[in-house]
Amino acid sequence: MRAGEVSRVGVVGAGTMGSGIAHVLALAGIEVRLVDVAPEALGRARASIERNLARQARRELISTDEAGAALDRITAERSLAALEDADVVVEAASEDPTLKFRLFEELSAVVNPETLLASNTSSISITLIASHAADPGRVIGMHFMNPVPVMRLVEVIRGLETSDDTADLTLGLCARLSKTAVLANDYPGFVAxxxxxxxxxxxxxxxxxxxxxxxxxxxxxxxxxxxxxxxxxxxxxxxxxxxxxxxxxxxxxxxxxxxxxxxxxxxxxxxxxxxxxxxxxxxxxxxx
Structure with missing residues (x-):
């Protein structure tokens, strides 16, 4: 799959980073399924995305129609099962290794074998996270910067087993989101x-x-x-x-x-x- 063919992306975690990632994906014309077990977190995320899109429209960075269309592309979900047909899943949960390991185990049981699994971790080893996935070759780091809609950088981190196809698709997706991707090796804290x-x-x-x-x-x-x-x-x-x-x-x-x-x-x-x-x-x- 090429980055231009990505049509459905799951975002796991509806906090500050997850909502920002969902925002930029939706603006790029991609259907987003934002997953969180807490309904109040999903409500806050949608309200935040709506405010930020409206701010961009007021500043004439996007049109009102573009803002409305982007918001319509985001669906709130409570279960990882909603991601079974996602092309890419970006995990943006709390910076807790145990939580991330469990999520990658559960995602591996839900998504199809070709789905790219990315983590927005800011410091945890991608190799270690990938060891909890069914196919470590499909796992990569996508470390977005906060606030996501404003900051242009994405650190892309290859784990030991990350495949070339996974890295190429990730770099292409960053470009589609109008982000500058910088490759980093899998060391604690990466570069940033x-x-x-x-x-x-x-x-x-x-x-x-x-x-x-x-x-x-x-x-x-x-x-x-x-x-x-x-x-x-x-x-x-x-x-x-x-x-x-x-x-x-x-x-x-x-x-x-x-x-x-x-x-x-x-x-x-x-x-x-x-x-x-x-x-x-x-x-x-x-x-x-």
Whole structure:
């Protein structure tokens, strides 16, 4: 199958990343089945996609008709069984290895033998995930960036057994979505998070050790390093729980103390201060 022939894609997980992936797929003319066991998550995802499509239409990036057609292409589903005839499935569940392994086992029992299975994991080994699929050659990493409709990059990660056909189809699909695909090898954190997360972690250490306050840390990186967003604000956008999970993977896989998660990051997560999605992280969003 060629990328232009892909007509049905399943997205597993209706969180921030899953809804964003569904958004860009639908805009590319692809029928999307968005799967999540939680009906409230599906409701939030559809509302978010509708708002973001309307924003694009107001900015004249797309037409009103295109926005409506894209929304109509997205179907909310509660069961993986709805993906039995999908050409591609993108898993966008929480960054939990046990959950991802189980999903790939279950997907292998549902989809047809030719279906490409992609994971949006930001740090977990694609080779390890693929070992839980019936055919590891059909498994690949598609690491989209947040917010998906805005960010152009997709890290494409080949596992040890990923076939050339799987890689070619994935690269073609990224191009169809108007994304720039960059190939990375299967190492913890790949490229993006191996570089980004230690920077965020060090910013949290600066806060914990009293080097500077939140706004000062972010201002230094924005004005001094020309970053569009400070590392602590970016952590809030990504989700502090996701940042912590990635740092724990890096620390466990490399065994190097430079990847040790900052205790303050772990404390914030334990307190439920997860960033924008919980209303409070390093910044307070409750009044926004």
């Amino acid at each position: 998070n191996r570089i980004l997360m230690p920077m965020i972690n060090e910013a949290v250490y600066c806060l914990m050790e009293g080097v500077a306050e939140v706004e000062a840390v972010d201002t230094v990186m924005k004005l001094g390093m020309n970053h569009p967003m400070g590392p602590l604000a970016l952590a809030d956008l990504i989700g502090l729980d996701t940042c912590l999970a990635i740092m724990r993977v890096l620390h466990a896989e490399f065994g190097d103390s430079k990847y040790r998660p900052c205790p303050l990051l772990a404390k914030y997560v334990a307190a439920g201060r997860l960033g924008r999605k919980s209303g409070r992280g390093f910044y307070d969003y409750t009044a926004a």
